[in-house]
Amino acid sequence: MSAEKELARASWLNEADTRAVMETLASDGGTARFVGGCVRNALLGEPVLDIDIATNETPERASVLLTAKGIKVVPTGIAHGTVTAVTPTRHFEITTLRVDVKSHGRHADVAFTEDWQADAERRDFTMNALYADADGTVHDPLGQGRADLKARRVRFIGDADARIREDYLRILRFFRIHAWYGVGEPDSTGLKACADLREGLRQLSGERVRDELLKTAAADNAGAAFRQMAAAGILSVVLPEASRLDRFEKLVDIEANQLFTVTPILRLASMLDLDETGVAVLAERLRLSNKDRDRVSKALNDKTKIVSYLSMRELHRALYLMGSELFKDRVMLGWANDRKGHNAFQWRALLAMADSWTKPEFPLTGAMIKAAGVPEGPEIGRVWREVEEWWIDADFTDDEFSIIERLKAVVQATIY
Structure with missing residues (x-):
């Protein structure tokens, strides 16, 4: 099946670099197709971020060209x-047409071929086995991808x-x-196969x-997806720590309805109820970056009082001590955990104020503390912190006279 030049007007297809790569792969009599x-995304009207290309040229020959x-x-x-x-402008992943010779559950030994249908048959889902020529003509070698894509039905190819x-992934x-x-609902045949073979995930x-x-x-439908994974026994294999799917689903709904930017690592954190040690164990297993590990740990374990009715003074104090990212993470988790359901305006206001707030700079300096009579050493740091x-409690007053008076009072009471 094919549709004549159906994607001819796709912007990504007409980019100069895209055309150059496709023309080069076809310059010695070879064939290349997206x-x-x-x-899939172009046909659905979804954004196209990555461009994959299949060709009958071998990797060595494609590299030479x-x-x-x-x-x-x-x-x-x-x-x-x-x-x-x-x-x-882009990176293009180019793969030679291939068939699987032997599978190992994580990858396969392959042999190259020039048979487009054989290449399609080794792919995962019918909607992912669609190809397009450089001129935008779409090909469906299996004769099933277009119909499944139109129905938005995710179906495994063949058995x-x-x-x-x-590949258990x-x-x-x-x-x-x-x-x-x-x-x-997910395809019932595929869902049953996933549930039956879930133990294979442990080797990934x-x-x-x-x-x-x-x-x-x-994804916008992530809440349903993780519930389905849990019901099929799959989540208990890959993420047994996910004990708060209720909070996760609420967070997904909030971000979708409020048009907030999605932060996947915060969504992951919202499923969990772990102390710092628990987060460290999970981070090691999933190979989270140090940055993501720390973000999850802080979001779950920070003890700062965060409620929808924070006063301005409490808000400023929290932002100063926590930083904007952690504050907003805690607000989002608090909102998702709010069982009342009628405080959306207050939670959203906290986020807006966090975005507009500029952290003030504490005007006291080491030189000022020394001038007040504090000797060199750890006492300078102690007085500075006090x-x-x-x-902070004075809501970051910019009255320098009051700050100096407080410094003198601390010095007189604790140094002399």
Whole structure:
């Protein structure tokens, strides 16, 4: 099946770098087609971020052709037939047509082919087995992708069990793709296969699991996806710590309804109820970055009082001591945890004030403390902190005379 030049007007397809890569791959009699997510998203009217290309040229030959045209090539997966073309505007992942020779549950040994249908049959879902020529003509080698895409039905290609056994990550991808592009309940055959084979997920690396969890968590329909994963026994395998799906679902609804920017790592944190040690164990297993680990730990374990009815003084104090990011994380979790459901205006106001607030600079200096008679050493830091605490309680007064008077009082009471 094909649709004549259906994507001809797609902006990404007509970019100079895109045309250059496609023309180069076809310059020696070869064939190159866009494949997978870029075709799927373009047909759905969704943003296209990554461009994958399939070609009948071998990785070595594709590299030679591209390099000869001045296009940088990175051998990102030669053993599996993949190289990446690096241009000033985009990276293009280029993979030779292939078939699986032997599967290991995490990757497969492959053989190159020139059969487009054979290449399509080894892919995961029917809606991802769509190809497009450089002129925008769409191809559906299996004759199923277009119909499933139109119905927004995420369906494994061929036998679902076989597709999953080739790479158990496809279990998580099933829920992720459905969360982003599916409608209604997940395909029952695929759902059963995922549930039956869920133990295979244990052999996957933490990095691969983490990436899929965060990508799924970022979807507007993430709440339903994680509930479905939990019901199928899958979440207990990959994220048994997820004890707060109620809070997670509420956070997803808040961000969708309030049109907030989605922060996947905060969504992940909202599912958890862990102390610092628990977060550290989870971070090690999922290979979270130190930055993400610390953000999750602080969001879950910070003890600052955050309620929807904070006074301006309490708000300023919290922002000064916590910083804007942690404050807003705590506000979002507090909002998602608010069972009353009628304080949305107050929670949103706190976020707005956090965005507009500029952290004041404490005007007291070490030189001023020394001039007040404090000797060199740890006493300078102690006095500095005590006066700063008073200054915070005074709502960051800019009255220098009052600050100096407080300094003198502290020095007289604790130094002399």
